[in-house]
Amino acid sequence: xxxxxxxxxxxxxxxxxxxxxxxxxxxxxxxxxxxxxxxxxxxxxxxxxxxxxxxxxxxxxxxxxxxxxxxxxxxxxxxxxxxxxxxxxxxxxxxxxxxxxxxxxxxxxxxxxxxxxxxxxxxxxxxxxxxxxxxxxxxxxxxxxxxxxxxxxxxxxxxxxxxxxxxxxxxxxxxxxxxxxxxxxxxxxxxxxxxxxxxxxxxxxxxxxxxxxxxxxxxxxxxxxxxxxxxxxxxxxxxxxxxxxxxxxxxxxxxxxxxxxxxxxxxxxxxxxxxxxxxxxxxxxxxxxxxxxxxxxxxxxxxxxxxxxxxxxxxxxxxxxxxxxxxxxxxxxxxxxxxxxxxxxxxxxxxxxxxxxxxxxxxxxxxxxxxxxxxxxxxxxxxxxxxxxxxxxxxxxxxxxxxxxxxxxxxxxxxxx
Amino acid sequence: xxxxxxxxxxxxxxxxxxxxxxxxxxxxxxxxxxxxxxxxxxxxxxxxxxxxxxxxxxxxxxxxxxxxxxxxxxxxxxxxxxxxxxxxxxxxxxxxxxxxxxxxxxxxxxxxxxxxxxxxxxxxxxxxxxxxxxxxxxxxxxxxxxxxxxxxxxxxxxxxxxxxxxxxxxxxxxxxxxxxxxxxxxxxxxxxxxxxxxxxxxxxxxxxxxxxxxxxxxxxxxxxxxxxxxxxxxxxxxxxxxxxxxxxxxxxxxxxxxxxxxxxxxxxxxxxxxxxxxxxxxxxxxxxxxxxxxxxxxxxxxxxxxxxxxxxxxxxxxxxxxxxxxxxxxx
Numbered sequence: 001x002x003x004x005x006x007x008x009x010x011x012x013x014x015x016x017x018x019x020x021x022x023x024x025x026x027x028x029x030x031x032x033x034x035x036x037x038x039x040x041x042x043x044x045x046x047x048x049x050x051x052x053x054x055x056x057x058x059x060x061x062x063x064x065x066x067x068x069x070x071x072x073x074x075x076x077x078x079x080x081x082x083x084x085x086x087x088x089x090x091x092x093x094x095x096x097x098x099x100x101x102x103x104x105x106x107x108x109x110x111x112x113x114x115x116x117x118x119x120x121x122x123x124x125x126x127x128x129x130x131x132x133x134x135x136x137x138x139x140x141x142x143x144x145x146x147x148x149x150x151x152x153x154x155x156x157x158x159x160x161x162x163x164x165x166x167x168x169x170x171x172x173x174x175x176x177x178x179x180x181x182x183x184x185x186x187x188x189x190x191x192x193x194x195x196x197x198x199x200x201x202x203x204x205x206x207x208x209x210x211x212x213x214x215x216x217x218x219x220x221x222x223x224x225x226x227x228x229x230x231x232x233x234x235x236x237x238x239x240x241x242x243x244x245x246x247x248x249x250x251x252x253x254x255x256x257x258x259x260x261x262x263x264x265x266x267x268x269x270x271x272x273x274x275x276x277x278x279x280x281x282x283x284x285x286x287x288x289x290x291x292x293x294x295x296x297x298x299x300x301x302x303x304x305x306x307x308x309x310x311x312x313x314x315x316x317x318x319x320x321x322x323x324x325x326x327x328x329x330x331x332x333x334x335x336x337x338x339x340x341x342x343x344x345x346x347x348x349x350x351x352x353x354x355x356x357x358x359x360x361x362x363x364x365x366x367x368x369x370x371x372x373x374x375x376x377x378x379x380x381x382x383x384x385x386x387x388x389x390x391x392x393x394x395x396x397x398x399x400x401x402x403x404x405x406x407x408x409x410x411x412x413x414x415x416x417x
Numbered sequence: 418x419x420x421x422x423x424x425x426x427x428x429x430x431x432x433x434x435x436x437x438x439x440x441x442x443x444x445x446x447x448x449x450x451x452x453x454x455x456x457x458x459x460x461x462x463x464x465x466x467x468x469x470x471x472x473x474x475x476x477x478x479x480x481x482x483x484x485x486x487x488x489x490x491x492x493x494x495x496x497x498x499x500x501x502x503x504x505x506x507x508x509x510x511x512x513x514x515x516x517x518x519x520x521x522x523x524x525x526x527x528x529x530x531x532x533x534x535x536x537x538x539x540x541x542x543x544x545x546x547x548x549x550x551x552x553x554x555x556x557x558x559x560x561x562x563x564x565x566x567x568x569x570x571x572x573x574x575x576x577x578x579x580x581x582x583x584x585x586x587x588x589x590x591x592x593x594x595x596x597x598x599x600x601x602x603x604x605x606x607x608x609x610x611x612x613x614x615x616x617x618x619x620x621x622x623x624x625x626x627x628x629x630x631x632x633x634x635x636x637x638x639x640x641x642x643x644x645x646x647x648x649x650x651x652x653x654x655x656x657x658x659x660x661x662x663x664x665x666x667x668x669x670x671x672x673x674x675x676x677x678x679x680x681x682x683x684x685x686x687x688x689x690x691x692x693x694x695x696x697x698x699x700x701x702x703x704x705x706x707x708x709x710x711x712x713x714x715x716x717x718x719x720x721x722x723x724x725x726x727x728x729x730x731x732x733x734x735x736x737x738x739x740x741x742x743x744x745x746x747x748x
Contacts, residue, residue: 037551037552037553038551040551040552040575041550041551043577044550044551044575044576044577062554063552063554063572063575064716066575066577066578066581067577068577068580089716090570090716091554091572091716091726092716092722092723093716093717093722097581099577099580099581099584099588099659101588114717115715115716115717116687116688116716116717117687117717122588122659122662123588142688143688145687145688145717146685146686146687146688146689146717147685147687152662152685153661153662168687168688169685169687173685175662175685176662197685221684223664223675223676223681223682223684224662224663224664224684225656225661225662225664248687249687249688249689249690249691249692250690250692250693250694251682251683251686251690251691251692251693251694251706252683252686252687252690253682253684296682296694296748297680297747297748299675299680299681300675
C-alpha cells in the first residue's frame with residue numbers, strides 16, 4: 001500500500017503536463033507546486049548538457065538557488081508564466097547563483113523580488129540568457145536587490161530580449177567580462193538600465209532603456225582584477241526619459257549618476273556610440289567623465305582614469321533641461337555659470353568633463369594622438385559643453401563642438417561563438 | 418522492463434545500499450561511511466583522527482567537531498601557506514551542533530576527480546544522519562558566549578554551496594582548515610608528524626601559527642584581526658577566490674593595505690555599502706563598510722554571505738577595536 005502510493009506520483013509525472021515534454025536530451029522537470037527543496041534538488045540532479053524545465057506557476061523560494069553543472073539550460077513556460085519568487089527569501093545573496101565554468105542557458109522564465117542580485121554568474125564561458133524577466137515588483141525602491149542579470153568575469157555572453165525592472169544598482173550589469181552582446185532588452189525603473197563595466201568587446205544594441213536613473217553606462221573602475229575595459233559599441237538603442245530619482249545606496253558608483261542621464265561614460269576606452277535615439281533627460285543626454293570628478297583617491301597604479309578613443313556619431317539627441325541633479329548635476333550648473341552671466345542654465349546634449357591625461361599630452365607634444373581622441377560629430381544639431389574641470393580655474397568651459405569634430409575608425413563587431 | 422526499473426529505483430532509496438566513499442555519489446546515511454564508532458557520542462572509529470583549528474570560521478555559535486580520515490598508510494603533505502595536500506581517498510568530517518544537539522555533519526571527500534562534499538542532517542535520537550544534498554533549515558536553540566539564550570533558523574548549505582566557500586582558488590574545491598597556521602595548536606601538528614600522518618614538515622620552529630583571534634594574550638590586535646579575516650573571509654576574498662571580482666582581498670598574505678580595504682571604495686556592492694564610502698576608514702569603525710556588513714543579518718548585506726545568520730558580537734568588537742586603532746584618514 002505504502003509503496004503503491006509512492007509510485008503513483010512518479011507515473012503521473014509522465015503525463016502531458018511534464019515540463020520536459022518537447023525537450024531534447026536529458027531533462028529534470030519541475031512541475032507546478034514543487035517545493036523549494038525540489039527546485040534546488042533539480043539543479044543538483046541535472047547532468048551536464050541537460051535541461052531543468054519548469055512548468056507554469058509561481059515557485060516560492062526562501063533560500064538562494066545555486067547551479068554548478070556545466071552546459072545546463074534552465075527554461076520555463078514564459079517570462080510571465082513561470083515565476084521564481086523570492087519575496088519570502090531569508091537566506092542567500094542572490095536568487096540564482098551560477099558557478100558553472102562553461103555553458104549556461106536560461107529562457108522564458110522570471111525571477112522576482114530577490115533580496116540581493118537576481119541572477120549572478122561567476123566565471124562562466126558561454127552564457128545565453130534570453131526572454132527572461134528579472135523584476136522587483138514594488139517598483140523603484142532602495143530596498144530592492146542590486147543587480148538584475150549579473151554576469152561577472154564571464155566570456156561569450158548573450159543577453160537577448162530580457163526584461164529587467166527595479167534593480168537598485170544596475171538592471172543588466174556585465175562586469176569584468178569579454179565578448180558580450182546585449183540586445184533587444186527592455187530595462188526600466190532601475191538605477192542604471194544597462195551597465196558595461198571593466199569589460200572588453202561589448203555590443204549593446206537595439207535595447208530600450210527608459211525610466212531608469214541612467215539609461216546605459218560604460219564604466220571603468222579602479223581596484224579590480226580585470227580593469228581598463230575597452231572596445232564597446234552602443235548603437236541603435238532607444239534611450240529616453242531616464243529621469244527616475246536615484247535610489248542606489250550611497251557609496252556605490254551608480255549613486256553618483258544624476259537622475260535624468262541618458263548615457264554616461266566613465267574612464268572608458270574605445271567606445272563607439274552611434275545610431276541611438278537619446279532624448280528627454282533632466283540632467284544630460286550623454287555625459288563623459290574621467291575618474292577625477294568622482295573624487296576618490298586612486299591607489300591603483302595600473303588604472304587608466306582618462307577616457308580615450310570615444311567616437312560619438314550619427315545619434316539623435318533631443319530634449320535637454322535645466323534641472324540636473326546630484327553631485328555631478330551641480331557640477332554641470334556650476335560650469336554653465338562660469339560661461340553664462342544668467343540663467344536658465346540649460347545643459348547641452350553632450351557634456352564632457354574635459355579632463356585630459358597629462359602623460360598622453362606630454363608624450364605627443366601637447367595633444368592626444370589622433371587615435372586616442374574624443375570625437376563627436378554628425379549628431380544633427382546636438383549641442384555640447386567641455387566643462388574644463390576642475391571648475392574655478394583659469395580655463396573656462398566651452399561650447400565649441402568643433403574642438404571635438406573628428407572621426408575614428410569603426411570598431412569591430414562582437415562575434416559570439 | 419519498466420517494472421524492473423521502478424524496483425531498482427525503490428531499492429536505491431533503501432538504507433542498506435553499499436557505498437564507495439571515493440565515488441561522486443554520496444551515501445544516503447552517514448553511518449554507511451563507518452567514520453564513527455559511536456555517531457551519537459561522536460566517537461571516531463579507528464583511523465579517524467580528531468583535530469582542531471586555532472581560530473575557527475564563525476558558524477552561528479555552533480560548536481564543531483572535526484576529524485580527518487586518511488587512506489591507510491598514506492599521509493598529508495606539508496604546505497607553508499595553502500591547505501596540506503591530502504591524498505585521494507581522504508575525507509574531512511565536521512559536525513556542527515549546539516551543546517549536546519547535533520545539527521549536521523559535513524563530509525568533504527577527495528575523490529579521483531577532486532574534492533566534493535555534502536551534508537548529513539541529524540534526526541531523532543542523533544544516532545545517524547541523512548544526506549541533505551539540497552540543504553535545509555533547522556530551527557534550533559543555542560546559548561551564546563555571554564550565556565544568553567537564543568534561537569536560530571540554522572541553514573544547512575546545499576551541495577553546490579560547498580563550492581561557494583571551498584573554491585578558495587581558481588574555482589577548484591579544496592579543504593580550508595588543514596593549513597599549517599591553523600593546525601599549529603598545542604602538540605597537534607607534532608602528533609601528526611609523529612604518527613606518520615604528515616610528511617615534508619620543516620623544523621618545528623619554522624611552523625607558522627595563527628593567534629586565537631579572540632584571545633588578546635595570543636597576538637597583537639592587528640595579528641588577531643587579520644587571523645579572523647583570513648579564516649572567515651579570505652577563502653573568497655583573495656585574488657583567485659569567489660569574491661575576486663570585488664578587488665577586496667582579506668587573506669593572510671595580502672600586504673597592500675588598499676587591497677585589504679583601507680580607504681578602498683566599494684565595487685558592485687549594492688546595498689552592502691550601507692551608504693558608506695570606504696571599506697575601512699582608519700579610526701572610524703562606524704564609517705567602515707566592513708563593520709557594517711559583519712554586523713548585518715540581511716541576506717543581501719551580511720558578510721560572510723553564507724553560513725551566518727547571527728552576528729559574531731565578539732569578532733565585531735575585535736574588528737572595531739582594530740579599525741579604531743588605525744592611524745590616518747581617507748580622502
